[in-house]
Amino acid sequence: MSVIRPTVRPKNTILFKFSFGMSVLFLVMITATYMVVDLVAKEYLINKNKELIYETGLHIVADISLRISIAETLARNLAAVGETLPKDPQLFRQVIPQMLDMPENQDFIVGGGVWPEPEQFTPGVVLRSFFWGRDSLGKLQYFDQYNDVESTGYHNEDWYVPGRYSKPGECLWSKSYMDPYTLAPMVTCTVAMFQQQKFVGNATVDVSLQQLKSILREGSAKLGGYAYAVDRNNKFLSFPDEQLTKISNRDNNNLTQEYITVKQLAEKLDLFQPIADILTEINKTFIQSVADNNRLLAEDIAEQSKQISLLDAQLIVANMLLLREQKYDRNAKTISMISKQDFLLGEPVNVSVFIMPKTLWKVIVVTPQQVAINSASKVANLILILLTAIMIIAAFFGFIYCRRSLIVPMYKMVKQLQQSVPEGEHTHTALLDDRRQDEFGLLAYHFNQAKIALDRNNRDLTLQINERKQAEQQLKHLALHDPLTGLPNRLLFQDRLQQAIALAKRHGHKFAVFFMDLDNFKIINDTMGHEAGDELLRQVALRLSETGRETDTVARLGGDEFAFIINKIDSIADAVNFALRLNKLLKTPIAVNGNNINIGSSIGVTIYPDDADNCDELLRNADIAMYQAKDDGRNTTRFFTREMKAKLQQNKEILTDLAESLTQDHFELYYQPLFTIDHKTLVGAEALIRWHHPDKGMIPPDKFIAVAEQSGLINELGDWVLAQACRDIKNFVNAGILDIKVAINISPVQFKRKDFLQQMLLILAQHDVSANCIELEITEGAVMDNVDQAIDMMQALHDAGFQLAMDDFGTGYSSLSYLKRFPIQKVKIDRSFISDLENDDDNKSITTAIIQMSHSLGLDVLAEGVETKAQLQYLQGEKCDFVQGYYTGRPMPASQFIETFKRAKDTSLAERAGMVSSITT
Numbered sequence: 051m052s053v054i055r056p057t058v059r060p061k062n063t064i065l066f067k068f069s070f071g072m073s074v075l076f077l078v079m080i081t082a083t084y085m086v087v088d089l090v091a092k093e094y095l096i097n098k099n100k101e102l103i104y105e106t107g108l109h110i111v112a113d114i115s116l117r118i119s120i121a122e123t124l125a126r127n128l129a130a131v132g133e134t135l136p137k138d139p140q141l142f143r144q145v146i147p148q149m150l151d152m153p154e155n156q157d158f159i160v161g162g163g164v165w166p167e168p169e170q171f172t173p174g175v176v177l178r179s180f181f182w183g184r185d186s187l188g189k190l191q192y193f194d195q196y197n198d199v200e201s202t203g204y205h206n207e208d209w210y211v212p213g214r215y216s217k218p219g220e221c222l223w224s225k226s227y228m229d230p231y232t233l234a235p236m237v238t239c240t241v242a243m244f245q246q247q248k249f250v251g252n253a254t255v256d257v258s259l260q261q262l263k264s265i266l267r268e269g270s271a272k273l274g275g276y277a278y279a280v281d282r283n284n285k286f287l288s289f290p291d292e293q294l295t296k297i298s299n300r301d302n303n304n305l306t307q308e309y310i311t312v313k314q315l316a317e318k319l320d321l322f323q324p325i326a327d328i329l330t331e332i333n334k335t336f337i338q339s340v341a342d343n344n345r346l347l348a349e350d351i352a353e354q355s356k357q358i359s360l361l362d363a364q365l366i367v368a369n370m371l372l373l374r375e376q377k378y379d380r381n382a383k384t385i386s387m388i389s390k391q392d393f394l395l396g397e398p399v400n401v402s403v404f405i406m407p408k409t410l411w412k413v414i415v416v417t418p419q420q421v422a423i424n425s426a427s428k429v430a431n432l433i434l435i436l437l438t439a440i441m442i443i444a445a446f447f448g449f450i451y452c453r454r455s456l457i458v459p460m461y462k463m464v465k466q467l468q469q470s471v472p473e474g475e476h477t478h479t480a481l482l483d484d485r486r487q488d489e490f491g492l493l494a495y496h497f498n499q500a501k502i503a504l505d506r507n508n509r510d511l512t513l514q515i516n517e518r519k520q521a522e523q524q525l526k527h528l529a530l531h532d533p534l535t536g537l538p539n540r541l542l543f544q545d546r547l548q549q550a551i552a553l554a555k556r557h558g559h560k561f562a563v564f565f566m567d568l569d570n571f572k573i574i575n576d577t578m579g580h581e582a583g584d585e586l587l588r589q590v591a592l593r594l595s596e597t598g599r600e601t602d603t604v605a606r607l608g609g610d611e612f613a614f615i616i617n618k619i620d621s622i623a624d625a626v627n628f629a630l631r632l633n634k635l636l637k638t639p640i641a642v643n644g645n646n647i648n649i650g651s652s653i654g655v656t657i658y659p660d661d662a663d664n665c666d667e668l669l670r671n672a673d674i675a676m677y678q679a680k681d682d683g684r685n686t687t688r689f690f691t692r693e694m695k696a697k698l699q700q701n702k703e704i705l706t707d708l709a710e711s712l713t714q715d716h717f718e719l720y721y722q723p724l725f726t727i728d729h730k731t732l733v734g735a736e737a738l739i740r741w742h743h744p745d746k747g748m749i750p751p752d753k754f755i756a757v758a759e760q761s762g763l764i765n766e767l768g769d770w771v772l773a774q775a776c777r778d779i780k781n782f783v784n785a786g787i788l789d790i791k792v793a794i795n796i797s798p799v800q801f802k803r804k805d806f807l808q809q810m811l812l813i814l815a816q817h818d819v820s821a822n823c824i825e826l827e828i829t830e831g832a833v834m835d836n837v838d839q840a841i842d843m844m845q846a847l848h849d850a851g852f853q854l855a856m857d858d859f860g861t862g863y864s865s866l867s868y869l870k871r872f873p874i875q876k877v878k879i880d881r882s883f884i885s886d887l888e889n890d891d892d893n894k895s896i897t898t899a900i901i902q903m904s905h906s907l908g909l910d911v912l913a914e915g916v917e918t919k920a921q922l923q924y925l926q927g928e929k930c931d932f933v934q935g936y937y938t939g940r941p942m943p944a945s946q947f948i949e950t951f952k953r954a955k956d957t958s959l960a961e962r963a964g965m966v967s968s969i970t971t
């Protein structure tokens with residue numbers, strides 16, 4: 051069986067599925083990663099950015115606070131100097147500048163000094179301050195202008211007045227202002243001086259805001275935005291675009307610039323309003339925290355300095371209280387908001403406000419939102435790219451690994467299987483290399499085990515199948531062959547016949563069908579036993595099968611019937627030759643159980659297409675021809691002729707007429723007298739049937755008995771004969787013909803009837819005739835089929851009162867052993883032995899032998915067909931008991947028989963014989 055090796059379609063391969071799965075997994079992972087990074091990481095990064103803003107803001111605040119602390123410390127030190135140093139101006143002028151002039155702080159400590167209360171330093175002198183400020187070169191210069199009698203002095207300055215209300219060590223920070231000398235923005239830290247708990251003036255330190263701007267710029271630069279600061283009053287301390295946040299003042303012909311408040315900027319720029327609102331709100335919160343009793347303090351402060359508004363004063367008080375109560379958070383407070391559009395950057399921004407605890411300054415850090423998002427996106431994209439790269443690399447190595455560890459071993463297995471399993475072969479060995487120490491090794495091991503087990507099963511199965519096939523073949527053989535001889539049986543023969551017809555039709559040739567029946571097989575079978583019969587049949591079959599050609603068919607159709615198909619004969623002569631061969635073949639004796647048996651055969655032959663062109667007809671024709679051979683004396687061959695068929699047809703017609711005649715009473719019984727051998731005493735009469743055919747006239751029994759037997763009509767005919775014989779016997783008796791037995795011919799068909807005896811007795815009873823009046827003539831053929839059964843039947847008949855005679859003795863088996871067993875009383879020698887008795891020594895010998903043999907068995911002997919005196923004399927000489935024949939009396943109608951023999955009582959037998967011979971049938 052050739053099997054097309056299956057191939058795996060590319061899309062069905064594990065490699066494809068794995069790759070596809072990996073790709074899907076890869077896409078899912080990328081998408082998941084993207085979502086995670088976008089949603090979580092981005093959020094995280096934005097928060098981180100906020101933290102960065104916060105830290106940056108704190109850093110700025112811390113940076114500023116450091117400087118503020120330095121300034122505050124310096125201011126406290128100055129206050130301490132003012133409180134403690136002897137009031138020697140020279141001393142003050144030496145110490146103070148030295149304290150202020152610290153090189154590391156000179157960039158932001160731009161001035162400072164001590165400012166006593168009126169007459170506190172020098173009695174009678176109101177204005178007595180010691181103040182140094184840096185010139186354009188950064189050098190500290192002493193400024194005495196505040197002490198000019200014509201000047202407004204310093205005691206009402208906004209940076210001075212709150213000091214009066216502060217406590218020792220407290221540092222108050224002024225709002226921003228423009229230094230009239232340097233024209234730079236600055237703020238002042240004021241620490242009050244006390245002596246014996248009495249306020250005696252302030253010490254101040256001026257801090258330049260110039261540096262604040264750079265601190266804020268540097269601090270915010272890395273965030274991509276900007277930062278600025280406002281003082282306690284929300285007045286700008288710095289701003290990247292100073293043009294926006296400064297106003298110019300003309301003071302003493304000097305053009306000075308000053309920062310504006312957030313409120314003022316918001317008035318100019320709507321976009322700034324939200325930030326201004328927040329800052330204003332913060333201050334409001336501070337102001338609201340000032341208790342009512344302290345509001346008076348604020349009013350006092352506001353009253354004392356025209357530069358301080360009530361609002362300023364309230365904030366100053368709030369600041370003071372926060373410092374005192376230490377309510378403030380040491381760290382900067384933070385407020386964050388988002389502005390949809392920043393007026394400077396022109397895009398959405400995060401605004402973070404840091405409130406400096408000591409000064410209530412606010413540092414505002416503005417960062418573009420996009421920067422945070424961009425940086426988050428950048429990081430997210432980076433993560434994404436990295437992860438993608440990792441996944442691609444992982445997928446690549448996964449693919450390589452999968453290929454190496456799964457696909458390659460798998461294909462190796464497939465290759466091993468392809469190479470090691472030749473189609474249709476069972477190797478009973480392992481197919482796969484199972485030395486691998488992994489699952490493939492395990493799989494290969496179990497596959498091999500399963501394969502070996504499968505092979506074993508296959509082998510068993512193959513054996514079983516072969517056995518079954520053999521059994522099937524045997525069955526088929528049995529179905530189509532004769533078990534005894536091994537020859538084809540009727541079924542196969544018919545099949546072969548069909549084939550022969552088809553072949554002959556196609557090629558236009560002739561063939562012959564032979565039908566052979568062994569002669570006298572039954573006798574051999576019965577006398578020698580069935581086993582011998584079987585052996586004989588086997589031997590015959592063997593001989594027959596060696597006769598024909600290979601293309602010919604010899605079959606046993608049943609019993610002792612054989613048939614041949616002789617394929618392709620060129621002429622009838624071929625068939626004749628074959629028939630001769632067959633006859634010759636069986637002429638050689640066959641050895642069975644040490645006996646050499648001569649068996650003849652009757653053969654019928656028919657030719658295709660001359661005689662028939664179909665299976666049934668051919669067989670029937672051969673059968674007819676065979677019967678013809680049998681009829682013609684057996685051990686001969688007959689070719690089918692149309693006449694045979696016509697005869698058959700005739701027989702059919704006879705049969706039809708017979709049936710009709712039975713109803714029409716067209717039959718009659720003739721009686722032939724039977725005498726003692728001395729021809730003196732009438733001992734019986736043989737009833738011989740006659741058919742008066744309405745059209746054909748008288749038909750002798752030879753013409754219709756056989757047909758009646760073949761059809762089974764003989765039973766009815768036999769019943770009629772007995773019934774008629776009974777009627778005639780009564781007439782015989784009535785006519786005074788007593789003490790004779792009427793002999794009736796019993797056909798083998800009748801004899802084999804199971805109810806034969808009952809039927810006979812019934813008819814006798816119906817006619818009130820005793821069985822003693824009847825002699826039944828039975829032929830050897832009737833009893834030889836089943837001798838034992840026949841003997842039983844004969845015994846029963848004899849017991850019932852019938853006399854039994856063996857008819858036609860000598861023509862059939864003529865076996866002494868049988869005669870001995872048969873419960874018969876008489877043997878009738880067939881007339882064929884009598885007819886030429888005078889001239890034929892053989893017949894003489896046979897006749898003598900039969901007479902002697904029968905006598906030795908205690909049987910009477912009757913000779914049939916005695917036609918001459920010589921024959922009678924011979925028989926008399928041989929002590930034959932009875933005689934029947936034309937010489938002693940021909941068959942005659944019953945009426946004539948009565949007529950003849952009623953008178954015969956008085957006449958001699960010799961006279962009667964002469965009278966009888968004149969009456970012919």
Ligand SMILES: Nc1nc2c(ncn2[C@@H]2O[C@@H]3COP(=O)(O)O[C@H]4[C@@H](O)[C@H](n5cnc6c(=O)[nH]c(N)nc65)O[C@@H]4COP(=O)(O)O[C@H]3[C@H]2O)c(=O)[nH]1
Pocket residue numbers: 722737738739750751752755771794795796797827857858881914915916917934935936937941
């Ligand atoms: N040539 C010649 N023939 C003689 C002579 N003497 C007698 N025959 C004839 O020989 C036959 C004797 O009868 P079968 O051998 O039983 O032979 C009988 C018998 O076997 C059968 N048969 C006749 N009647 C019946 C019947 O009622 N039932 C049955 N089953 N068979 C019958 O038909 C056969 C022929 O009967 P038939 O034609 O009546 O022929 C008779 C008879 O006419 C003779 O000297 N010379």
